[in-house]
Structures are given as C-alpha cells and as structure tokens.
Amino acid sequence: GLPMVTWPLFAEHFFNEKLVVDVSRIGVSVGAKEWRNWNEFGSDVVKREEIGKAIGLVMENGKEAEEMRLRAKGLSDDAKKAILVGGSSHANLIQLIEELKSLKLQRLNGN
Numbered sequence: 001g002l003p004m005v006t007w008p009l010f011a012e013h014f015f016n017e018k019l020v021v022d023v024s025r026i027g028v029s030v031g032a033k034e035w036r037n038w039n040e041f042g043s044d045v046v047k048r049e050e051i052g053k054a055i056g057l058v059m060e061n062g063k064e065a066e067e068m069r070l071r072a073k074g075l076s077d078d079a080k081k082a083i084l085v086g087g088s089s090h091a092n093l094i095q096l097i098e099e100l101k102s103l104k105l106q107r108l109n110g111n
Contacts, residue, residue, distance in 0.1 A: 001076030003058040003068040007031030007046070026072040030054040 004027035006017040014035055020027035030050050058065055082089040 001073045003027055003065070003072050005030055005051075005054045005058060010036055010040075024071065024075065026068050026075065028054040028057045 004020055006013075006020050006027050006029050008014045008017045008031055017027075017029055021029050030053075031046055032044060058068060081087050084090060
C-alpha cells in the first residue's frame with residue numbers, strides 16, 4: 001500500500017517498472033534506463049542526487065505524492081479483497097483445485 005522507487009537491472013524488471021510508474025502511477029523511476037543481460041555491467045552510474053530526488057518525490061507531502069499513496073492504498077485494498085473468501089483470487093484457486101481433483105479422478109478411473 002505504499003509508493004515505490006523502482007530501479008530495474010535486467011530481464012522483466014523494466015516491464016515491472018513500466019507497470020508501477022507509467023500504468024499504475026504508484027512509483028518513481030531511478031536506475032538503469034536500458035535493458036542489458038544480467039551479467040553485463042554498464043557504464044551508467046546512478047548518482048545519489050537522483051536517488052535522493054526519487055525518494056523525496058514519494059516521501060513528500062505534495063499533491064502528486066499524496067495521489068500516489070492513495071492509488072497504492074487502493075490497489076493494496078483490492079489485492080486484500082481478492083484473497084478473501086469470495087474474492088477473485090480465492091475463487092480462481094478453488095476452481096484450480098477442483099479442476100485438478102477432476103483430472104486426478106479421470107486418471108484413476110482410466111479415462
């Protein structure tokens with residue numbers, strides 16, 4: 001339920017950053033700006049001023065930071081509701097369990 005400072009390194013981190021920063025708008029970007037293999041080190045250095053600025057943006061009391069916190073809290077509440085009995089994640093898990101049971105019964109019955 002809190003805003004995030006993102007620092008992608010490799011692989012899917014950049015997609016996750018886009019989701020957090022641009023789509024959900026609950027985060028601020030700092031760190032690598034281009035994709036590279038996990039074992040490659042670039043020459044880019046993230047300066048402490050950039051890190052401080054990003055942290056400051058999520059910690060301040062301004063309108064933008066408050067809106068980020070409200071969106072993050074809303075997403076957190078939605079996620080918690082989804083795992084409760086009757087929530088979408090709970091229902092999907094129950095459906096998966098029932099499907100697996102059905103498949104097991106089919107195998108045991110030789111079908």
